[in-house]
Amino acid sequence: MNSVMNSGWSTTSEDGNMGTGTVIMIATGSSSSANKPSPGDSFRALRSLAEVSQILLSEVEMGRLYELILDVVEQETGANTVSLMLLNEDTEELCVEAARGLPAQLVGAARVKSGERIAGWVLEHGEPLLLTDSSPQYPTIREAMVREELSSALCVPLKSKGRTTGVLNASKMGPASPFDARDLELLSILAGQVAIAIENSRIHEASRARTRQLAALNELGMVVTSTLDLDEVLRLAMEGISRIIRVEAGSLLLLDETTNELIFRMSLHGGLRQNPSLRLSVGQGIAGWVVKEGKPLLVPDVQAEPRHYAEASERFGLESRSILCVPLVIRDHVIGAIELINKLEGEFTMEDLELSNSMAATVAIALENARLYTELAEFARELERSQAQLLRAEKLAATGKLAASLAHEINNPLQAIQNCLHLVTERGSLEESKRRTYLSMAGEEVQRLIDLV
Numbered sequence: 001m002n003s004v005m006n007s008g009w010s011t012t013s014e015d016g017n018m019g020t021g022t023v024i025m026i027a028t029g030s031s032s033s034a035n036k037p038s039p040g041d042s043f044r045a046l047r048s049l050a051e052v053s054q055i056l057l058s059e060v061e062m063g064r065l066y067e068l069i070l071d072v073v074e075q076e077t078g079a080n081t082v083s084l085m086l087l088n089e090d091t092e093e094l095c096v097e098a099a100r101g102l103p104a105q106l107v108g109a110a111r112v113k114s115g116e117r118i119a120g121w122v123l124e125h126g127e128p129l130l131l132t133d134s135s136p137q138y139p140t141i142r143e144a145m146v147r148e149e150l151s152s153a154l155c156v157p158l159k160s161k162g163r164t165t166g167v168l169n170a171s172k173m174g175p176a177s178p179f180d181a182r183d184l185e186l187l188s189i190l191a192g193q194v195a196i197a198i199e200n201s202r203i204h205e206a207s208r209a210r211t212r213q214l215a216a217l218n219e220l221g222m223v224v225t226s227t228l229d230l231d232e233v234l235r236l237a238m239e240g241i242s243r244i245i246r247v248e249a250g251s252l253l254l255l256d257e258t259t260n261e262l263i264f265r266m267s268l269h270g271g272l273r274q275n276p277s278l279r280l281s282v283g284q285g286i287a288g289w290v291v292k293e294g295k296p297l298l299v300p301d302v303q304a305e306p307r308h309y310a311e312a313s314e315r316f317g318l319e320s321r322s323i324l325c326v327p328l329v330i331r332d333h334v335i336g337a338i339e340l341i342n343k344l345e346g347e348f349t350m351e352d353l354e355l356s357n358s359m360a361a362t363v364a365i366a367l368e369n370a371r372l373y374t375e376l377a378e379f380a381r382e383l384e385r386s387q388a389q390l391l392r393a394e395k396l397a398a399t400g401k402l403a404a405s406l407a408h409e410i411n412n413p414l415q416a417i418q419n420c421l422h423l424v425t426e427r428g429s430l431e432e433s434k435r436r437t438y439l440s441m442a443g444e445e446v447q448r449l450i451d452l453v
Contacts, residue, residue, distance in 0.1 A: 066098035079170035152178030248342035285309030
């Protein structure tokens with residue numbers, strides 16, 4: 001394979017960028033009757049493909065599926081090196097997800113943009129490549145070839161719903177029999193099964209992730225709704241979220257609408273609760289921005305984020321590397337934010353952001369319920385105090401009326417006694433019979449007073 005030996009070819013260059021091959025040949029079937037398979041060969045090939053398809057589609061765990069794909073391609077094509085590259089939707093780059101015969105450090109690290117090198121060409125054009133030294137070479141493909149020991153290679157696109165989602169590479173080293181059009185056709189068919197299997201696995205993973213999210217939301221919901229004490233809700237919310245997402249530190253901030261400031265109501269760092277005397281203006285720091293805009297924010301590199309407020313991290317005594325912050329919203333009204341710092345296992349992901357946003361909605365409802373309960377309890381206590389005061393006032397009024405009535409009842413007999421005694425003592429010429437009558441009347445009034453008391 002002189003042209004390959006002279007030009008060089010590589011599935012991976014020294015800088016980790018991917019390429020595949022020297023010659024393009026689109027899979028259109030064999031061009032001569034000598035290469036046509038017999039009916040028996042076709043049947044065996046179909047049965048083999050059916051078995052391979054069944055094997056691939058039966059595996060839904062992504063890591064094991066990748067290994068199965070490499071096994072199948074290696075066995076069916078006799079390739080010395082095999083690699084699977086998938087498209088990162090965010091960066092629009094191909095990334096090596098699994099490989100055989102390549103340096104281990106390239107897996108997860110080697111990346112290729114659309115149009116770059118051989119794999120990038122296949123991604124851009126969505127067409128398979130058969131690379132040997134017997135066909136003409138495109139200049140862009142020739143430039144990507146750097147390894148001389150390759151005899152031939154295959155590079156086929158993985159397509160899902162009409163869109164290229166990855167590339168499958170296979171190559172042979174040394175003077176071994178090179179790949180031909182039938183190998184290209186076989187790998188293209190396998191690529192179709194691989195694409196379906198990967199899509200199924202992704203759906204399965206998404207379903208499992210959603211199940212985990214729902215379980216986490218259910219767990220958090222049960223915890224934060226187990227009490228109506230506001231401080232307890234704050235504590236349980238932060239402990240639950242920190243446990244589910246596993247972060248180094250986190251804070252729950254509530255908006256003080258009278259001062260338009262965010263107050264750190266509950267903070268956790270290393271499992272310890274803290275209440276730093278720190279306030280942020282709305283718009284200040286990452287949490288302030290989230291509250292002002294009412295939008296979640298994921299900051300993978302805090303040091304490169306101009307909105308980061310370093311004093312908050314210093315108060316906690318930690319070095320913030322990454323931050324995830326979501327707003328607490330009730331009826332389109334932002335009441336605060338939850339800020340998570342430094343994920344313990346890996347980096348924050350969009351799944352973490354989505355889960356945190358959902359958990360924040362649950363926490364916001366629990367906080368609102370606790371706030372309403374607190375207000376209702378305070379109203380009930382105020383009402384009880386008012387009722388007690390009213391009851392005391394009514395008792396005092398009743399006592400006053402009773403005292404007035406008693407005074408009146410006592411005063412009448414006393415007036416009568418006074419008059420009788422005055423008549424008896426002041427009139428010396430009073431007849432004995434009248435004197436006894438007056439004294440008898442005074443005695444009756446005295447008895448009346450005795451009966452009244």
